[in-house]
Amino acid sequence: MTRFRIGTRKSTMALAQTEEIARRLSAAIPSLDIEIVRFETTGDTDQTSKLLTHGGKGGAFVAEIRRAMLTGELHAAMHSLKDMPGNEETPALVVAALLSRDPPGDVLVLRQGLSLDDFRREGGRGFKIGTNAVRRAAYARRLLPNADVIHFRGAADTRIRKLDGGELQRLPDGGAVGPADALIMARSGLERVGLADRASYDFPIADMLPAVGQGIVAVECAASDWETRRILSTIDDPVARACADAEREVLWVLNGHCNSPIAGFATIAGMQMTLTASVLDEAGDRFIEAQRTGPADRPRELGRAVGLELLAQGAAELIERSRPR
The missing domain is CATH 3.40.190.10 (Periplasmic binding protein-like II)
Known part of the structure; x- marks a missing residue:
């Protein structure tokens, strides 16, 4: 059997998500010998500080596991997509699979x-x-x-x-x-x-938009590891992938940071995708929202259009005001 090591946090939820990945991989490729490797991240050990102290969710929950992948200790790692920084690329790593979306609200x-x-x-x-x-x-x-x-x-x-x-x-x-x-x-x-x-x-989705990627489990691996990428492609969900691409494109356009109250949610009906995104100030006094519908096979274009519409309504000012000083 082929040994396949997946890294994850030690929390009950992270383990449950990783076990779901393992179940799907085992069903797709029975010859895999899957080992789940548990990490206690900075965000898990420090239950007092605001996540911004550790560089946001990316620094608190993602950085240590990513280092293990880059050193070859792991084949892949589980992340909640909403915890992954969306306004920056991660050198040498790629999200090779996204599981079908759980309830997002x-x-x-x-x-x-x-x-x-x-x-x-x-x-x-x-x-x-x-x-x-x-x-x-x-x-x-x-x-x-x-x-x-x-x-x-x-x-x-x-x-x-x-x-x-x-x-x-x-x-x-x-x-x-x-x-x-x-x-x-x-x-x-x-x-x-x-x-x-x-x-x-x-909370109705229309009243409280989810975080970008909320409810989607992501599996990341080294970009150069083509065999692992092939293995993970067997569990990649195309609907979740398209929705995630649209939502995360909004983060790119807005250049949001970990302290930005940004929300985004995409749905697909037939060949059309509808994307709604919003930006708020922390006090909840100011609220900007944009929604557009477009071809489901061009999710990034739709995300870019929604992001630009938010900027035209003044989103940059709200994001800048929430930026740490």
């Missing part, structure tokens, strides 16, 4: 003992809503202005444990916030860790 998770009626009765007033994503925080402040949005870190299952336990979230300056009454999380993440039943409310 965000959900509200309430602390045990609280009900959605409690939340709706007050319109979120007095509730502390935890998230680490600047996009989710901006949308939450826009949609739920009576709530208090707080910084909240951790893997999906860890965040829910902290939520139910009434734990405070430590802050980089030594202080703390919380406890949280609710969290905003990705539905796909909850499903991966077997906690889908904790979703109290699904």
Whole structure:
């Protein structure tokens, strides 16, 4: 059998995603002997700092695993596509496979003992809503202005444990916030860790656009490793690939950074693709959105057109204001 080593983070969700890759590869190529190699990344060990401290999600969750691929320790690596920097190329590496997209939307998770009626009765007033994503925080402040949005870190299952336990979230300056009454999380993440039943409310996509690539699992490998690229091509999903190309092209055009509240979501119906993208300020006060439909076989052109439309509406100013000083 052919040994095939896949790197991943140690979190429950990352392992579940990597195991799905292994299942699909084993079904496509039964002769593969797949080994999952677990990494504890900077973003996993530091549960206090904002991700910006480590260079955003790319630095926090991706960099260490990528180094292992470049040294030949791994054949491939699993990433959540939304965690991969979209406004820069990675020398010598390529995304060789994208799995079919899981549910892309965000959900509200309430602390045990609280009900959605409690939340709706007050319109979120007095509730502390935890998230680490600047996009989710901006949308939450826009949609739920009576709530208090707080910084909240951790893997999906860890965040829910902290939520139910009434734990405070430590802050980089030594202080703390919380406890949280609710969290905003990705539905796909909850499903991966077997906690889908904790979703109290699904935000409509039209109200809270997902992060670019949210719900898509990516498999990366060395660009020069043509045999690994051939193996991974057997599980590449063309619909997910086209949607990801369109969404990530928006990031290229906007030159967004890890602290930019940028969202984008593409769908395909027949031969047509519809792409919607938005840029917000962190307070949720300003909101710019653009939507276009075009040929599904020209996703990057569609992404470029949507990105340029956002720039024409003033997106560059919002992105620059959110840039770290």
